[in-house]
Amino acid sequence: MKTRIRSLLKVGGLLLLLATMMLVSSPAMADLPASTCTLDAGTNTRTCDLWAMPGSILLPDGTSATIWGFADNAAGPAQLPGPPIVANQGETLRVILHNELPGETVSLVFPGQSGLQDYTAGVGQGATQEYQFVLDNPGTFLYEAGPTPNGGRQVAMGLFGGLVVRPASAPGQAYADPATAFAYEELLVLSEIDPALNNSPDPNSFELYSFEPRYWLINGLAYPQTTMIGAEAGATVLLRYINAGLETHGMSVLGLRQQIVASDGKPIHSYGVVAEKIVSGETMDALLTIPAATVQGTQFALYDASLMMHNASQRLADGKLAFGGLLTFVDAITGTAATLAGPVVTDVQVSPNPTTGADGVTLSADLTSDAGLTAVEYFTGSVGVPGTGVAMSFGGGGPAYAATASIPAGELATWQSGLVTLYVRGQDANGWGLVGSVVLNLDKTGPASNALSLWPEPSNGSRPVLLRATGDDHSNGANPVVAGQFSMDGGVAQPMALARTDNPVTAMTATLSLETVQALPQGLHPISVTSQDFLGNWGAPGIITLTMDTTGPDVTALTLAPSTLDLSGAPPVVNVRLEGMLADPVSAGAQSKLANAEAFIEFPGPNGTGFDLFASDAMFDETSEAVYFDIPVAAFLLLSQGPHSVFVHGLDAAGNWGPFTTAEIIIDRGAADTDGPNISSPLATPNPTNGATSVTFTANAADPGLVSNIGGAQWFVNLGYIGQFGAADGAFDSPTEALLANVDVSSWPNGTHTINLVAYDALSNFGPAAQLSLSVQGNNAVQIMADNFESGNLDAWSNVVGDVTVVPEAGLGADRAGLGIRAGIDGGAPAYASHVMPLGEAAYRARFLYDPNSANLGAKEHDILAGLYADKAIMGIQVEASGDGGYEVRGWALSNGVPIYTGWHDISDELHALGIHWQSASQASLSLIVDGQVVETLDYLDTAAYTVHEIRLGPSGDIDPAASGAQYFDEYDARRVMAIFLPLVSRGQ
Numbered sequence: 001m002k003t004r005i006r007s008l009l010k011v012g013g014l015l016l017l018l019a020t021m022m023l024v025s026s027p028a029m030a031d032l033p034a035s036t037c038t039l040d041a042g043t044n045t046r047t048c049d050l051w052a053m054p055g056s057i058l059l060p061d062g063t064s065a066t067i068w069g070f071a072d073n074a075a076g077p078a079q080l081p082g083p084p085i086v087a088n089q090g091e092t093l094r095v096i097l098h099n100e101l102p103g104e105t106v107s108l109v110f111p112g113q114s115g116l117q118d119y120t121a122g123v124g125q126g127a128t129q130e131y132q133f134v135l136d137n138p139g140t141f142l143y144e145a146g147p148t149p150n151g152g153r154q155v156a157m158g159l160f161g162g163l164v165v166r167p168a169s170a171p172g173q174a175y176a177d178p179a180t181a182f183a184y185e186e187l188l189v190l191s192e193i194d195p196a197l198n199n200s201p202d203p204n205s206f207e208l209y210s211f212e213p214r215y216w217l218i219n220g221l222a223y224p225q226t227t228m229i230g231a232e233a234g235a236t237v238l239l240r241y242i243n244a245g246l247e248t249h250g251m252s253v254l255g256l257r258q259q260i261v262a263s264d265g266k267p268i269h270s271y272g273v274v275a276e277k278i279v280s281g282e283t284m285d286a287l288l289t290i291p292a293a294t295v296q297g298t299q300f301a302l303y304d305a306s307l308m309m310h311n312a313s314q315r316l317a318d319g320k321l322a323f324g325g326l327l328t329f330v331d332a333i334t335g336t337a338a339t340l341a342g343p344v345v346t347d348v349q350v351s352p353n354p355t356t357g358a359d360g361v362t363l364s365a366d367l368t369s370d371a372g373l374t375a376v377e378y379f380t381g382s383v384g385v386p387g388t389g390v391a392m393s394f395g396g397g398g399p400a401y402a403a404t405a406s407i408p409a410g411e412l413a414t415w416q417s418g419l420v421t422l423y424v425r426g427q428d429a430n431g432w433g434l435v436g437s438v439v440l441n442l443d444k445t446g447p448a449s450n451a452l453s454l455w456p457e458p459s460n461g462s463r464p465v466l467l468r469a470t471g472d473d474h475s476n477g478a479n480p481v482v483a484g485q486f487s488m489d490g491g492v493a494q495p496m497a498l499a500r501t502d503n504p505v506t507a508m509t510a511t512l513s514l515e516t517v518q519a520l521p522q523g524l525h526p527i528s529v530t531s532q533d534f535l536g537n538w539g540a541p542g543i544i545t546l547t548m549d550t551t552g553p554d555v556t557a558l559t560l561a562p563s564t565l566d567l568s569g570a571p572p573v574v575n576v577r578l579e580g581m582l583a584d585p586v587s588a589g590a591q592s593k594l595a596n597a598e599a600f601i602e603f604p605g606p607n608g609t610g611f612d613l614f615a616s617d618a619m620f621d622e623t624s625e626a627v628y629f630d631i632p633v634a635a636f637l638l639l640s641q642g643p644h645s646v647f648v649h650g651l652d653a654a655g656n657w658g659p660f661t662t663a664e665i666i667i668d669r670g671a672a673d674t675d676g677p678n679i680s681s682p683l684a685t686p687n688p689t690n691g692a693t694s695v696t697f698t699a700n701a702a703d704p705g706l707v708s709n710i711g712g713a714q715w716f717v718n719l720g721y722i723g724q725f726g727a728a729d730g731a732f733d734s735p736t737e738a739l740l741a742n743v744d745v746s747s748w749p750n751g752t753h754t755i756n757l758v759a760y761d762a763l764s765n766f767g768p769a770a771q772l773s774l775s776v777q778g779n780n781a782v783q784i785m786a787d788n789f790e791s792g793n794l795d796a797w798s799n800v801v802g803d804v805t806v807v808p809e810a811g812l813g814a815d816r817a818g819l820g821i822r823a824g825i826d827g828g829a830p831a832y833a834s835h836v837m838p839l840g841e842a843a844y845r846a847r848f849l850y851d852p853n854s855a856n857l858g859a860k861e862h863d864i865l866a867g868l869y870a871d872k873a874i875m876g877i878q879v880e881a882s883g884d885g886g887y888e889v890r891g892w893a894l895s896n897g898v899p900i901y902t903g904w905h906d907i908s909d910e911l912h913a914l915g916i917h918w919q920s921a922s923q924a925s926l927s928l929i930v931d932g933q934v935v936e937t938l939d940y941l942d943t944a945a946y947t948v949h950e951i952r953l954g955p956s957g958d959i960d961p962a963a964s965g966a967q968y969f970d971e972y973d974a975r976r977v978m979a980i981f982l983p984l985v986s987r988g989q
Contacts, residue, residue, distance in 0.1 A: 048072075048095050050071070052097065059311060078158070089136070093134075095131045106148065111141060111281065139165055139174075139283070188240065189219050190216075190242065191245040192215065195312075196210070213308075216324075218326055223325060233335030233336070252305040253330060256300050288330070297331070297332060311324030343401075345425065345426055392405040443533065453544070464513055467512065467529070472531075481506045482533065482534045486510055524545050529542045552651070553650035562665075565668065580627050593622055594622065597612070608894050627650075643664050646663050676761055677760065702735065724741065726741065728740045751775075751776060786972065788972075797834060801833075802831030802955075806819050813849075831955050832866075846972070847913065852967055860958060863956045864914075865951070867950070876957075893938060895940075
């Protein structure tokens with residue numbers, strides 16, 4: 001890339017003054033007319049008709065491209081760009097749009113103009129629409145297809161043109177300021193062609209994010225089709241640039257400086273440039289003056305300084321890249337008479353090039369003369385009057401001579417950093433000859449370091465921090481960026497990894513290790529990033545600040561209304577209103593926005609497992625937030641009489657959970673009975689189990705004083721996972737009851753387990769817990785559960801929700817034989833089989849076969865496997881429809897209450913083997929397996945607060961209501977520890 005850029009610059013410099021020898025003559029562009037369209041002097045209204053129609057253009061390499069363009073008459077043809085509209089300040093402009101594009105709805109928009117009606121509606125084929133507005137301000141403007149649903153593609157296909165408004169009573173000026181006076185003017189509309197769009201059978205199917213132009217046009221033409229701009233020596237030329245394309249272009253006139261006087265039709269404080277960027281949709285007015293001493297016929301290259309100067313990489317017969325694209329010439333049609341008999345200058349060189357200027361440079365050139373060389377001179381920046389340049393030494397016996405000049409470092413130190421054109425001219429007995437030139441890349445400044453980002457930001461030190469930046473030298477010499485470094489808190493610089501070292505722009509990354517971020521104190525830590533070009537120039541630093549926040553938000557206010565709940569009869573309210581205020585404290589300058597808040601009733605649970613509160617302003621995006629939640633009164637119905645606590649805490653954007661704050665609610669049942677039933681004679685049969693898959697728990701419950709009937713009883717082995725007892729006689733209708741529960745222990749790990757039993761009375765008073773020990777023996781120590789559904793039923797599962805059936809068409813085993821489960825999702829209803837594990841599993845590894853079965857998943861993702869703790873999902877596998885008609889899956893896990901996701905991984909609409917590996921630990925990982933391969937692993941997860949108590953196989957969670965169809969599942973296998981799983985493959989496909 002470096003070699004190519006230099007060669008283009010060199011050839012571009014030669015083109016400047018040897019154009020008459022190297023280029024085929026082209027006619028000069030005509031000046032813009034004083035006005036266009038038709039003016040009604042009585043109403044001061046200028047009327048223009050534009051017909052939108054299809055057409056085509058022929059590109060320099062012989063390629064034909066379809067366009068949609070505007071024409072100024074019904075017969076066409078379509079023009080690219082559209083006809084220029086030239087009017088005067090103060091006139092009313094009336095534009096009549098005639099749409100002749102088949103199947104397209106078209107409107108017009110005039111950026112920079114006021115008083116327009118709605119431009120989004122548009123009109124269909126064969127219809128017309130009028131636009132009328134007063135031209136309040138002079139300037140150069142764009143008109144283009146408006147933002148109808150397909151407006152972006154219409155602009156890319158060619159529906160655009162230029163609008164020029166001349167200042168009132170100043171026709172020879174661009175604006176009211178006399179400094180904008182000109183003798184010649186040209187409208188230069190820049191655009192691009194991507195044949196993949198223009199020649200597509202259906203341009204509407206083309207995705208604009210895939211737009212990759214192969215041709216770059218000035219006024220619809222690519223060099224060498226472009227026509228030259230003619231002007232007299234000493235004259236000022238107004239260049240009215242309009243960038244109607246999708247790319248940014250840096251327009252330059254080689255050998256001349258442009259004076260920028262306006263942008264988007266608005267005068268600005270003028271400034272001089274060699275090249276200036278013009279972004280998509282922008283207009284720019286530039287003045288340039290051709291030196292009075294210019295030799296007649298000299299041609300100054302007007303081109304895109306980003307060097308998009310080729311036509312789809314077209315090659316010449318010798319294999320060299322042919323010039324093309326955004327290139328034309330400003331032609332001096334009058335000037336100093338050229339002396340064609342003088343010496344010929346060739347092979348102008350400057351070395352070293354590029355350079356920082358620290359060691360000086362040597363300028364050299366070869367000259368040919370049959371009349372005896374008498375003098376050689378050089379100029380910098382522009383060509384002066386013959387004989388006024390800096391003399392060069394020369395030697396040789398003729399007709400071949402060699403000239404050199406040393407330009408010392410002290411001289412270069414006075415030059416501005418950038419591209420400097422050096423011109424060489426010789427004199428013999430016939431006079432002065434034509435000049436040759438070379439471009440010196442004088443690079444004194446290093447690359448800019450920009451686009452800095454940190455992730456995560458802010459950080460709480462729980463995971464490494466990724467630093468990203470861009471080293472960008474394209475405006476500082478365009479030399480390759482070869483190194484990057486960063487320092488934090490003014491410390492020792494550390495190297496950054498570069499995506500490439502052969503380009504002026506490159507991505508740079510560095511990772512702050514977990515040990516590094518954990519060692520940082522809370523507060524703000526500035527990070528300085530610098531980059532270096534291959535000449536050794538270090539650029540100015542880019543600065544970004546890492547916020548280390550290890551303090552969670554505080555709950556500063558918390559209320560419940562009502563604070564006393566009368567449950568002596570029918571509840572007096574439907575909800576209990578919880579309201580609070582949370583704020584993240586400032587500590588050492590660090591403060592984070594709120595990310596969430598949650599609450600628990602009676603007992604606080606692990607982070608992220610409570611019920612979420614709502615931000616009062618609908619979004620957690622500030623450092624302090626008011627929150628609320630209407631707690632259904634049903635949540636309090638089983639609480640005993642007396643005071644109870646609601647616990648609330650918040651999460652900040654750094655991932656810190658704050659301390660709990662409580663609000664008290666008093667339950668008033670209006671009864672003296674506040675004691676719950678006692679449990680006696682708890683028993684488990686068989687005990688030990690010796691391989692039995694089912695155990696029967698029995699016990700007796702009695703209310704003290706036999707005041708209230710027994711309301712029910714429960715057994716549990718972990719917080720939140722409760723099994724229910726039934727009454728042995730079939731109903732809880734007396735103060736004493738025999739209790740009975742049959743429990744599936746086939747998936748319990750071997751060992752001794754403590755079972756807690758508790759009963760409550762009809763007033764919801766819970767009694768003291770009793771315990772029994774159960775010795776589980778003879779179970780498979782690895783297998784949690786497995787089901788290939790060949791039983792024809794779902795008896796192996798604890799529960800089934802929604803449209804779940806065992807059917808032959810869902811069989812995904814060998815040759816798609818056997819049975820599997822079909823999960824229907826019409827209307828977005830969940831459909832899954834649930835397996836409950838009361839003891840909880842600290843390591844869960846599952847695999848299963850899955851077929852999307854062409855189901856319509858709508859526009860949202862949903863879980864097809866979910867692991868739960870205390871009725872809250874803590875990990876799983878999700879699926880969604882991808883943009884190409886297929887599907888994609890990702891894994892996820894709850895880490896300290898915050899969901900962390902893998903990336904999306906494409907799968908086809910057919911059988912796939914999916915799997916997940918999850919573990920409970922403070923530094924845990926989660927792996928997603930697709931077709932026997934681990935496609936991604938999440939590290940540094942804090943899952944220590946959770947164990948898996950329930951697995952849901954099938955669509956669950958937030959399913960799009962627009963979803964329809966069914967998904968297939970088969971051969972489910974879950975284990976506790978890492979086992980050798982043979983990869984599941986798409987058999988019989």
